Amino acid sequence: MGVRLRRWRRGAVRALKLVARPVRRAQGRGGIVIEPYRGYGSADEIFLIGRIFRQSHPDTAPGDESLRAQLRDIARRIARRALKDAAVTARFGGAQTRVETDRDGYFRVHLRPEALPAGDHGWHDVDLTLEAEPPVRARGQVFVPPGATGCVVVSDIDDTVMRTGVANKAKMLWRLFVEDAENRVAFPGVAALYRALYVGPDGIEANPMLYVSRAPWGLYEMLSEFFTIHGIPVGPILFLREWGLSWKHPLPRRAEDHKRALIVHMLSLYRDLPFVLIGDSGQHDPEVYGRIVADHPGRVKAVYIRNVSRDADRIREIEALAQVVAAAGSHLVIAADSTAIARHAASLGLIAPGAVALVADEHAAGGEPAELTAETALPGDLGSVLGGAGGTLPPSVVVEASAQDGSHIST
Numbered sequence: 001m002g003v004r005l006r007r008w009r010r011g012a013v014r015a016l017k018l019v020a021r022p023v024r025r026a027q028g029r030g031g032i033v034i035e036p037y038r039g040y041g042s043a044d045e046i047f048l049i050g051r052i053f054r055q056s057h058p059d060t061a062p063g064d065e066s067l068r069a070q071l072r073d074i075a076r077r078i079a080r081r082a083l084k085d086a087a088v089t090a091r092f093g094g095a096q097t098r099v100e101t102d103r104d105g106y107f108r109v110h111l112r113p114e115a116l117p118a119g120d121h122g123w124h125d126v127d128l129t130l131e132a133e134p135p136v137r138a139r140g141q142v143f144v145p146p147g148a149t150g151c152v153v154v155s156d157i158d159d160t161v162m163r164t165g166v167a168n169k170a171k172m173l174w175r176l177f178v179e180d181a182e183n184r185v186a187f188p189g190v191a192a193l194y195r196a197l198y199v200g201p202d203g204i205e206a207n208p209m210l211y212v213s214r215a216p217w218g219l220y221e222m223l224s225e226f227f228t229i230h231g232i233p234v235g236p237i238l239f240l241r242e243w244g245l246s247w248k249h250p251l252p253r254r255a256e257d258h259k260r261a262l263i264v265h266m267l268s269l270y271r272d273l274p275f276v277l278i279g280d281s282g283q284h285d286p287e288v289y290g291r292i293v294a295d296h297p298g299r300v301k302a303v304y305i306r307n308v309s310r311d312a313d314r315i316r317e318i319e320a321l322a323q324v325v326a327a328a329g330s331h332l333v334i335a336a337d338s339t340a341i342a343r344h345a346a347s348l349g350l351i352a353p354g355a356v357a358l359v360a361d362e363h364a365a366g367g368e369p370a371e372l373t374a375e376t377a378l379p380g381d382l383g384s385v386l387g388g389a390g391g392t393l394p395p396s397v398v399v400e401a402s403a404q405d406g407s408h409i410s411t
Helices: 001-021 067-080 169-177 190-199 217-229 259-269 287-295 312-328 338-346 356-367 379-386
Strands: 032-036 038-042 047-056 085-091 095-101 106-111 123-130 138-141 152-156 209-213 237-239 275-280 298-308 331-335 397-400
Touching: 001 190, 032 138, 038 259, 047 123, 047 138, 085 106, 095 106, 106 152, 106 209, 138 397, 152 190, 152 259, 190 209, 190 338, 190 356, 209 259, 217 237, 259 298, 287 298, 287 312, 287 397, 298 312, 312 331, 312 397, 331 338, 356 397
Parallel strands: 038 138, 152 209, 152 275, 209 237, 275 298, 298 331
Antiparallel strands: 032 047, 038 047, 047 106, 085 095, 085 123, 123 138, 331 397
């Protein structure tokens, strides 16, 4: 009992820290903070999100991780106030733009640079200045593909990169709010797979890796740490909602699903590049991706869906996605694990053939069951394959477009 109690106590401290971790040091007078998030862009346009708020000064000693200190920081987080209608000037590549924060303190920068700054590493600084007395300055970062780019990868995070248990709400909440970045479990093989997608088949590409999540912006730092710990290529992380924790809004606000709009914007920004969409079967990725493929034929090279649910409704949505993908002449893999995705990605020339072995080795090191042989089915027959009982892993199915009628599926 004592061990369990200590574990829950540690979990409570982690939960408090994740839910309400405030910025420890203000940048401007009166506790003003500019909090930029990593953005993305091209030679034509960049996009960056940030937030401005005012918070009280800490009254705890640096490094104090006690439960009492976390509760005091919770109070700081709840009491901090978003700065509405605050004016921010962003400067990048010889151009600048002035934007204002919304009612939650968020600002969104769309800027067309005159020329890209020097450097071929992909990441570039964006200078941000808040109109205040005195002015408050900060620096954000955007990723602009440096030249050798083969595709754009858009990936969900929840139950796609990390196990959050979206199909199991209790497990999801525990992993989301209690486990820290080091203990959260990445799907075996996902780090090697994403590294392979980032560098491409020749190992020299720097493909944009754009991540989307249904989590609140408050988990941004934790997810960034998680990516670093597991060796997953970092990239802009775009959240689909802000939970709005405050005295007036103590519960998460109802979120609008902006994932499709975000991907449409990316398709426009990287209009000369094919896209790879990666998600899971436990939430709404099949529906969103199906709309994207149907509305933008020829732009999506492959859709990879991690198979985490055998729920009948989810299977029906995957069947609908399969019909759309086949009709568009694209490719769909419903994958039991990262190795199935890697094999197909190598067959399309998205990653180097030798990367498949690295993904398989990482998967094996994770102690997961070995991948089952991929099964064959037509789109209309996917229900019987995906919903079948037995086995420790759900099946992998590769859907390929037929030259005749777009409905052929093969392994």
